[in-house]
Amino acid sequence: MNLFSPIQLRSLELKNRIVLSPMQQYSAQNGIPGNWHLVHLGSRAVGGAGLILTECTAVSEEGLATLSDVGIWNEEQQNAWKNIVDFVHEQNAKIGIQLWHSGGKGSLKHPNERMKPLTVEEGGWIVKCSSPTEINGVIPQELSISEIQELKNKFAQAAVRAIKAGFDTIELHAGHGYLFHQFYSALINKRTDEYGGSFENRIRFLVETVQEVRKVIPETMPLLVRISAVDYVETEEGWTLDNSIRLAEILKNEGVDFITASGGGFTNVSKDRVFPGYQVPFATAIKEKTGLLTGAVGMITSAKQADEIISGNKADLVIIAREHLRDPYFAIHSAIQLELDTEIPWQYRRAF
Numbered sequence: 342m343n344l345f346s347p348i349q350l351r352s353l354e355l356k357n358r359i360v361l362s363p364m365q366q367y368s369a370q371n372g373i374p375g376n377w378h379l380v381h382l383g384s385r386a387v388g389g390a391g392l393i394l395t396e397c398t399a400v401s402e403e404g405l406a407t408l409s410d411v412g413i414w415n416e417e418q419q420n421a422w423k424n425i426v427d428f429v430h431e432q433n434a435k436i437g438i439q440l441w442h443s444g445g446k447g448s449l450k451h452p453n454e455r456m457k458p459l460t461v462e463e464g465g466w467i468v469k470c471s472s473p474t475e476i477n478g479v480i481p482q483e484l485s486i487s488e489i490q491e492l493k494n495k496f497a498q499a500a501v502r503a504i505k506a507g508f509d510t511i512e513l514h515a516g517h518g519y520l521f522h523q524f525y526s527a528l529i530n531k532r533t534d535e536y537g538g539s540f541e542n543r544i545r546f547l548v549e550t551v552q553e554v555r556k557v558i559p560e561t562m563p564l565l566v567r568i569s570a571v572d573y574v575e576t577e578e579g580w581t582l583d584n585s586i587r588l589a590e591i592l593k594n595e596g597v598d599f600i601t602a603s604g605g606g607f608t609n610v611s612k613d614r615v616f617p618g619y620q621v622p623f624a625t626a627i628k629e630k631t632g633l634l635t636g637a638v639g640m641i642t643s644a645k646q647a648d649e650i651i652s653g654n655k656a657d658l659v660i661i662a663r664e665h666l667r668d669p670y671f672a673i674h675s676a677i678q679l680e681l682d683t684e685i686p687w688q689y690r691r692a693f
């Protein structure tokens with residue numbers, strides 16, 4: 342087994358183990374992916390990645406973080422995604438959409454304006470999450486039970502649109518301090534109803550959303566979930582790898598096929614904890630303990646490093662973010678370095 346061994350998730354067959362990691366581009370208007378997204382995602386498909394994942398894509402307007410994020414809550418957005426999906430398919434790559442709600446991390450300005458809070462007067466909105474716990478200087482409002490039910494529907498409706506747009510798979514973004522994470526981490530969730538308190542209660546929103554999404558997507562379609570495997574906070578409230586393993590086991594029973602093991606989202610992670618492959622052990626532990634397929638992400642930057650993760654059975658997919666920005670042809674370059682076969686688009690054959 343190596344970086345270019347195909348892999349099957351339900352009926353989805355990937356030609357290799359290299360994934361374009363979701364990366365917000367802050368380049369949309371009205372949540373509609375445009376030319377930038379076509380080129381950003383399309384280039385990495387041309388570059389040989391087996392699976393392209395879109396950036397986090399909001400299931401409703403309030404799910405955006407900034408007004409420049411993408412969404413899939415209306416038909417115009419759905420049609421724009423279809424165009425990108427079709428191009429990626431023409432490159433013999435597969436594409437998944439990362440569905441997302443920012444919760445208490447919403448209503449922010451563009452990164453060029455340092456992502457400061459966007460006030461209601463400036464076109465922003467009142468952010469809501471599990472509890473009124475401060476996140477990045479803002480205190481969100483608490484979601485009511487009926488709003489939580491409504492949110493589950495939004496995810497299911499977005500999944501239906503994603504299928505209509507032709508996506509091959511769906512990933513729920515349940516990490517990085519966004520809405521699902523705001524529920525399962527006790528750092529933020531202080532609720533006393535059935536959505537807060539115990540472990541089972543804190544994961545309930547994610548588990549019930551998985552159930553709703555699984556109901557509307559084909560049996561043959563794999564469902565992926567990105568989690569923050571740890572909060573990197575060693576207090577009673579901090580989410581731990583053991584919690585993640587327990588969560589993954591439950592998600593597996595609900596029809597989740599694959600977990601991306603990322604980390605953090607509520608605090609800055611100290612530099613000494615971030616090094617090449619720093620999150621790989623999370624993917625390995627979840628894989629070994631639950632039997633789920635997992636993806637490793639975080640500072641994976643070379644063909645050799647990526648191949649060792651796969652051939653050493655430490656994870657099933659390698660999910661590459663920033664190195665893909667530096668080199669859209671990471672997959673083709675990796676195959677050449679490892680002396681393994683991969684297709685090269687005929688238009689570019691004279692160059693490789």
Ligand SMILES: Cc1cc2nc3c(=O)[nH]c(=O)nc-3n(C[C@H](O)[C@H](O)[C@H](O)COP(=O)(O)O)c2cc1C
Nearest residue numbers: 362363364365396397638639640641661662663664
């Ligand atoms: C510009 C940028 C935007 C990102 N946006 C997202 C996102 O939309 N969804 C997500 O799950 N992670 C996002 N991430 C995190 C990456 O997917 C990845 O987990 C992280 O960058 C670590 O991987 P790397 O070391 O290969 O860059 C983003 C990272 C970057 C650099």
